Amino acid sequence: MNKYLTVFSFSPVQSFIEASRKLKDLFTASYILSYLTKETAKDYQDSLVFPMEVKDDSNKANWPLANYPNRFVILTEEKVDCEKLKENFNNAWRGIWEKVLKYLKDKYENFPEDQFKLHVQNYFQTFCHCQEFIDRDKWKQLLDYKEDDNEDYGSNPYVYTYDIAERILGSKKSRRFYKPLFDKYKHGDHYPDGCTLCGERLHLALDWKELQNKLPKGYLAESEKLCGVCLVKRLAWDEVFSAKNQSEVNFPSVEEVAGIKFKKAFIDKLEKDEDLQKSIENIFELLPSKFKINTNPIFIKILEEDKNIPAIDKFASFVNIDSEVFRRFDDEFWLKELEEEYPEEIGKIKEAFNKLKQLFEREDLKGYRHRNAYYAILLADGDDMGRWLGPKKDFRGEELTDEFHKNFSKKLSDFAGSVIKDKKMPFLPVYAGGDDILAFLHPLDALDYAYEKVEEFKNTLWGKGSMSAGILITHVKSHLQMALKYVRDLEKKAKNFKRISQKGSLCIGILTHSGNFRSVVLNWEDLDTLKKLIEAFKSEDLSSNLAYTIREIKKLTDKNVIGSMLKRYFLRKSVNPESILSLHEQVFKNFFLDKHEFLASKALENLLDALYVARFLARNVEGFENVQGV
Ligand SMILES: [Zn+2]
Numbered sequence: 149m150n151k152y153l154t155v156f157s158f159s160p161v162q163s164f165i166e167a168s169r170k171l172k173d174l175f176t177a178s179y180i181l182s183y184l185t186k187e188t189a190k191d192y193q194d195s196l197v198f199p200m201e202v203k204d205d206s207n208k209a210n211w212p213l214a215n216y217p218n219r220f221v222i223l224t225e226e227k228v229d230c231e232k233l234k235e236n237f238n239n240a241w242r243g244i245w246e247k248v249l250k251y252l253k254d255k256y257e258n259f260p261e262d263q264f265k266l267h268v269q270n271y272f273q274t275f276c277h278c279q280e281f282i283d284r285d286k287w288k289q290l291l292d293y294k295e296d297d298n299e300d301y302g303s304n305p306y307v308y309t310y311d312i313a314e315r316i317l318g319s320k321k322s323r324r325f326y327k328p329l330f331d332k333y334k335h336g337d338h339y340p341d342g343c344t345l346c347g348e349r350l351h352l353a354l355d356w357k358e359l360q361n362k363l364p365k366g367y368l369a370e371s372e373k374l375c376g377v378c379l380v381k382r383l384a385w386d387e388v389f390s391a392k393n394q395s396e397v398n399f400p401s402v403e404e405v406a407g408i409k410f411k412k413a414f415i416d417k418l419e420k421d422e423d424l425q426k427s428i429e430n431i432f433e434l435l436p437s438k439f440k441i442n443t444n445p446i447f448i449k450i451l452e453e454d455k456n457i458p459a460i461d462k463f464a465s466f467v468n469i470d471s472e473v474f475r476r477f478d479d480e481f482w483l484k485e486l487e488e489e490y491p492e493e494i495g496k497i498k499e500a501f502n503k504l505k506q507l508f509e510r511e512d513l514k515g516y517r518h519r520n521a522y523y524a525i526l527l528a529d530g531d532d533m534g535r536w537l538g539p540k541k542d543f544r545g546e547e548l549t550d551e552f553h554k555n556f557s558k559k560l561s562d563f564a565g566s567v568i569k570d571k572k573m574p575f576l577p578v579y580a581g582g583d584d585i586l587a588f589l590h591p592l593d594a595l596d597y598a599y600e601k602v603e604e605f606k607n608t609l610w611g612k613g614s615m616s617a618g619i620l621i622t623h624v625k626s627h628l629q630m631a632l633k634y635v636r637d638l639e640k641k642a643k644n645f646k647r648i649s650q651k652g653s654l655c656i657g658i659l660t661h662s663g664n665f666r667s668v669v670l671n672w673e674d675l676d677t678l679k680k681l682i683e684a685f686k687s688e689d690l691s692s693n694l695a696y697t698i699r700e701i702k703k704l705t706d707k708n709v710i711g712s713m714l715k716r717y718f719l720r721k722s723v724n725p726e727s728i729l730s731l732h733e734q735v736f737k738n739f740f741l742d743k744h745e746f747l748a749s750k751a752l753e754n755l756l757d758a759l760y761v762a763r764f765l766a767r768n769v770e771g772f773e774n775v776q777g778v
Pocket of ligand 1: 346348374375377
């Protein structure tokens with residue numbers, strides 16, 4: 149019987165996801181991509197070799213997590229019509245944008261429908277190849293092998309078929325055709341500028357002030373002018389998916405990610421103090437709606453975890469106050485901004501803020517002051533995917549067969565499923581599928597969480613799985629789109645380091661509010677040393693005044709001199725010389741000596757970056773460990 153292997157993929161993906169102003173854009177973009185793959189492959193659910201459906205029986209708080217990658221592989225006995233798959237894809241995409249278009253036409257007279265269609269209909273490109281099974285001879289013939297190579301890939305035709313199918317798909321992708329858009333639409337006499345979100349297309353030719361007024365609050369920000377694609381992304385959740393899933397999802401802000409540890413610690417306090425509960429309720433009443441949020445269900449689960457309280461409802465007022473209020477109630481600069489923005493409500497705002505000031509002057513609440521403005525984005529993906537599914541046997545230890553490929557996909561989906569089900573860690577997954585994870589976390593959880601997942605991934609793939617990851621720690625006011633680009637770069641750096649060091653790697657970057665950026669690259673086994681370093685800064689066993697030391701060390705080239713200079717710095721303040729000396733040794737070895745082979749002259753910079761990152765996490769991110777359980 150004949151057999152066919154079909155590979156399908158589409159693009160763009162990264163730019164579609166990254167053009168996000170808020171978390172909701174990112175979730176929606178990710179969800180749309182996942183939805184498109186699922187819909188395209190819908191007639192072939194039983195024939196999928198990759199991906200396998202992610203089983204999520206726990207259905208984490210009804211969280212609409214995206215978990216289909218932007219490609220799939222199917223194995224069939226009949227030839228698959230690639231045109232039909234492309235049609236499925238286009239229908240699924242049209243199903244989304246048509247609903248958004250209809251909604252917009254109802255809201256806005258003379259909506260520029262033609263320009264909108266020009267944008268959305270030309271956005272995605274699909275690639276598909278259906279390959280009839282071939283054997284080794286045919287494979288060699290197709291690749292034009294002149295001489296006999298000695299590599300034995302086995303006798304199963306699957307390996308040759310898959311290899312050829314991927315090669316042909318790859319060449320189709322590289323030949324993809326860029327169609328310039330003839331976007332000549334204008335509004336009145338005005339030609340539009342670039343879309344304020346993606347910058348890739350012009351924004352739609354319409355009166356944006358008017359559209360903003362006609363849409364529900366929060367759909368469009370002041371001065372936002374979007375292209376058709378970005379407008380679909382912005383509206384698709386509310387106007388397409390939430391109706392379909394019949395579920396309301398409250399997308400949290402990054403401010404809530406940064407504030408999660410504070411809220412968790414403070415609930416413990418509230419539980420034991422009814423007067424405090426009343427004060428907070430009173431403050432809640434005073435605050436205008438701008439400062440009230442609908443807490444996301446995953447966050448509620450995180451807040452409820454390990455607690456005896458029956459439901460978070462009891463503390464709803466507290467939980468639903470925007471974390472920014474607790475972080476900035478004594479920020480005069482913010483108050484000035486609010487004064488201009490909310491002239492009518494400023495009296496009540498001031499009253500509420502003053503009450504908070506008084507409250508947090510209480511001796512027993514001093515340790516609870518929330519000041520953390522940083523959150524983390526984790527982007528991790530599996531290493532060696534090409535080797536796992538390549539023709540060579542050595543890495544895998546067996547021939548590549550369809551059973552192996554299916555089993556491998558199943559393992560990946562089990563892993564993605566475990567990411568979704570994991571309730572131990574306070575994190576917010578955006579995407580978990582294929583061999584990728586994208587999640588938002590509190591910075592102090594990010595390192596442990598990433599490490600835990602990497603170990604799990606290793607075990608999932610027969611003890612041989614390896615992941616590399618980028619973690620960006622950044623300010624809540626950083627541009628999300630920029631932050632996503634940074635974390636993508638960090639992941640790439642980690643991947644590069646994995647390639648040269650042959651070990652799963654991690655790259656941690658700090659992007660401050662003022663735009664300073666530093667990053668350190670390490671192997672997973674060095675993480676423990678980094679954590680000890682953070683602890684040493686936290687306990688002030690290490691002086692946080694690094695500037696002078698760094699300036700001095702930077703001038704040096706001799707390894708031994710660098711080592712002794714660093715030792716002097718470590719010993720300067722320490723009250724515990726023995727432990728600090730052993731830490732010095734580890735830091736010097738893990739971040740400098742061991743890395744020298746791969747980073748050469750940049751190893752010194754990496755050492756200094758490790759110190760910077762550790763100090764930053766110790767000094768700038770509050771974890772409330774000291775008040776927990778008090
Ligand atoms: Zn755009």
